Amino acid sequence: MCGIVGYIGDGNAKDIIIDGLKRLEYRGYDSAGIAVHKDGNLVVRKHIGRISNLEDMIQGENLDSPVGIGHTRWATHGAPSDINAHPHSSRDGRIAVVHNGIIENYVKLKQWLRENHNIEFKSETDTEVIAQLIGVFYDGDLLDAVYKAVDMMEGAYAIGVIAADEPDKIVAVRRDAPLIVGLGNNCNFIASDIPALLKHVRKIYLIENNETVVITKNSAKILNEERKEVKRDVFNVTWDADAAEKEGYDHFMLKEIHEQPKGIYETLMRRLDENDSIKLDGITLTKEELDKINKIYIVACGTAYHAGLVGKYAIEKFAKIPVEVDVASEFRYRDPFVDENTLFIAVSQSGETLDTLAALREAKSKGARILSVVNVVGSSVARESDDVFYTWAGPEIAVASTKAYTTQLICMYLIALYMAVLKGSITEDYYKFVMDELKALPEKLEELLKKEKDIEEIAKSQYKRECVFFIGRGSDVGVSYEGSLKLKEISYINSFAIAAGELKHGTIALIEQGTLVIALATQDKLYDKMLSNIQEVKARGAYVIGLAKESNKEIEAQANDVIYIPDCADEVTPILAVVPLQILAYYIAKLRGCDIDKPKNLAKSVTVE
Ligand code: M6R
Numbered sequence: 001m002c003g004i005v006g007y008i009g010d011g012n013a014k015d016i017i018i019d020g021l022k023r024l025e026y027r028g029y030d031s032a033g034i035a036v037h038k039d040g041n042l043v044v045r046k047h048i049g050r051i052s053n054l055e056d057m058i059q060g061e062n063l064d065s066p067v068g069i070g071h072t073r074w075a076t077h078g079a080p081s082d083i084n085a086h087p088h089s090s091r092d093g094r095i096a097v098v099h100n101g102i103i104e105n106y107v108k109l110k111q112w113l114r115e116n117h118n119i120e121f122k123s124e125t126d127t128e129v130i131a132q133l134i135g136v137f138y139d140g141d142l143l144d145a146v147y148k149a150v151d152m153m154e155g156a157y158a159i160g161v162i163a164a165d166e167p168d169k170i171v172a173v174r175r176d177a178p179l180i181v182g183l184g185n186n187c188n189f190i191a192s193d194i195p196a197l198l199k200h201v202r203k204i205y206l207i208e209n210n211e212t213v214v215i216t217k218n219s220a221k222i223l224n225e226e227r228k229e230v231k232r233d234v235f236n237v238t239w240d241a242d243a244a245e246k247e248g249y250d251h252f253m254l255k256e257i258h259e260q261p262k263g264i265y266e267t268l269m270r271r272l273d274e275n276d277s278i279k280l281d282g283i284t285l286t287k288e289e290l291d292k293i294n295k296i297y298i299v300a301c302g303t304a305y306h307a308g309l310v311g312k313y314a315i316e317k318f319a320k321i322p323v324e325v326d327v328a329s330e331f332r333y334r335d336p337f338v339d340e341n342t343l344f345i346a347v348s349q350s351g352e353t354l355d356t357l358a359a360l361r362e363a364k365s366k367g368a369r370i371l372s373v374v375n376v377v378g379s380s381v382a383r384e385s386d387d388v389f390y391t392w393a394g395p396e397i398a399v400a401s402t403k404a405y406t407t408q409l410i411c412m413y414l415i416a417l418y419m420a421v422l423k424g425s426i427t428e429d430y431y432k433f434v435m436d437e438l439k440a441l442p443e444k445l446e447e448l449l450k451k452e453k454d455i456e457e458i459a460k461s462q463y464k465r466e467c468v469f470f471i472g473r474g475s476d477v478g479v480s481y482e483g484s485l486k487l488k489e490i491s492y493i494n495s496f497a498i499a500a501g502e503l504k505h506g507t508i509a510l511i512e513q514g515t516l517v518i519a520l521a522t523q524d525k526l527y528d529k530m531l532s533n534i535q536e537v538k539a540r541g542a543y544v545i546g547l548a549k550e551s552n553k554e555i556e557a558q559a560n561d562v563i564y565i566p567d568c569a570d571e572v573t574p575i576l577a578v579v580p581l582q583i584l585a586y587y588i589a590k591l592r593g594c595d596i597d598k599p600k601n602l603a604k605s606v607t608v609e
Contacts, residue, residue, distance in 0.1 A: 009187020078124025090135025101157030309478030351379020459587030483581030
């Protein structure tokens with residue numbers, strides 16, 4: 001997804017911006033560009049493809065300047081190309097704009113600019129409309145021109161703007177797309193994401209919706225829609241810059257897989273007191289409020305949706321409240337029944353996924369209470385929720401989500417147990433049993449990660465497959481979906497997950513000699529049923545990799561290969577079961593020579609519909 005970096009100060013804007021853009025590469029992009037002040041003019045350079053293409057293009061050119069803006073683009077309006085790459089300029093080239101998000105009324109604005117100002121457009125983008133609008137309103141006051149342009153714009157966006165005639169400032173606006181200001185010494189920054197600035201600053205302002213920012217070398221002002229200055233507390237970033245680097249692993253994905261015991265430990269232990277009672281920081285839901293809740297929706301996209309599927313199991317089992325799980329892009333358009341007795345749980349790593357945000361707003365407008373499970377502190381989903389429960393996974397850089405998923409699961413269990421205690425629907429003994437199982441997970445996960453080499457060996461024998469099925473029952477169904485998504489998104493193998501009991505209702509027709517089936521059989525109470533399902537697919541020629549608990553050895557007689565997870569209660573198997581599937585997907589993708597951290601066509605944070 002698009003990234004913005006802007007700099008003004010004593011340093012060399014070009015180098016600082018390009019470095020910042022590189023730290024946003026994980027968001028996914030198809031072109032990159034930069035605009036800097038130079039001798040009273042603006043110089044814009046942009047190139048399709050990787051940032052290195054842009055660097056090659058400007059190599060040897062003197063673009064040293066104390067102020068500039070840069071961008072990585074992920075195409076929405078108009079194909080990836082040099083022309084469509086950002087920054088975009090006004091007709092006279094004296095205004096340059098970078099933009100994340102979408103201008104919904106850009107067609108109307110384009111027509112208005114053509115008819116009233118004879119503007120000829122060079123690109124197919126909505127962003128050029130912003131640059132041209134600001135250009136026609138500009139009469140020596142950039143801030144005023146930006147306000148006038150923004151007044152006409154509809155949509156969700158963040159923009160950064162510079163003007164050739166005002167080399168002392170950058171103006172930026174946030175409306176429904178992330179924007180931050182970095183506060184340095186004799187320099188200030190704008191950016192779409194914190195990692196872009198970590199090398200230079202720790203103090204930031206989180207910009208709110210409909211706010212405009214003016215940064216100069218020595219000041220950073222935030223203004224509201226009425227152009228009045230608003231005060232903002234400084235947010236101190238505590239992440240270590242190294243946390244956003246690979247730390248010796250070949251890929252961020254593998255590093256993040258290995259960070260899961262720590263992420264789980266942090267997410268869990270920070271919420272338990274000395275008696276193992278749950279203290280849900282950020283959640284103020286009382287017993288009286290919970291008693292009124294008669295329906296829970298868990299709404300999310302992709303991997304976060306899969307975490308929701310496991311959340312349903314946990315909440316219904318422990319708290320005895322009916323839960324519906326929905327993908328956000330469906331929820332927002334299906335007019336679901338929601339009222340003030342509904343609890344809406346949004347799950348999102350980035351907290352910026354547009355569909356999740358829109359579904360949240362839809363539920364909020366109908367009176368639901370909004371609780372979110374989010375990884376990125378201060379993100380839009382977090383800010384718009386009544387209660388926020390943070391996963392403590394740390395920054396997740398690889399597009400394929402791993403540690404965010406397992407920490408989301410921990411949050412789901414904690415929320416479910418918390419509700420169960422409030423409602424009195426769980427006995428003390430059972431609560432203690434489940435809590436002990438959860439607390440044992442970080443260590444069991446460490447143990448499981450030691451099997452990485454064995455799983456790599458399995459990958460070596462399977463990486464040429466072109467079609468894979470994942471099957472499971474109970475909470476293994478959600479994990480099968482997640483295992484399948486992991487495999488397809490990074491290895492591009494056609495992979496499909498289905499509840500094992502559904503096989504014979506159609507899908508089994510596709511099983512033939514040599515089809516790879518990954519059978520999750522981690523649930524004790526459904527184990528025998530799964531063994532029967534394995535027999536069914538084996539009888540039709542499938543090659544089966546089974547996944548089971550260490551003590552359940554009968555599976556060896558059925559499956560061709562078996563991966564064991566440490567023994568644990570059925571209630572918590574999803575957190576362990578997903579990890580071998582992540583590792584298997586990783587090594588299969590590696591053996592197939594895929595771009596693991598940045599799979600084709602995918603972005604880390606999907607801030608468009
Ligand atoms: O940031 P979010 O959790 O809201 O993102 C939702 C999905 O786009 C995301 O989980 C996606 O499916 C994963 N990157 C896949 O690994």
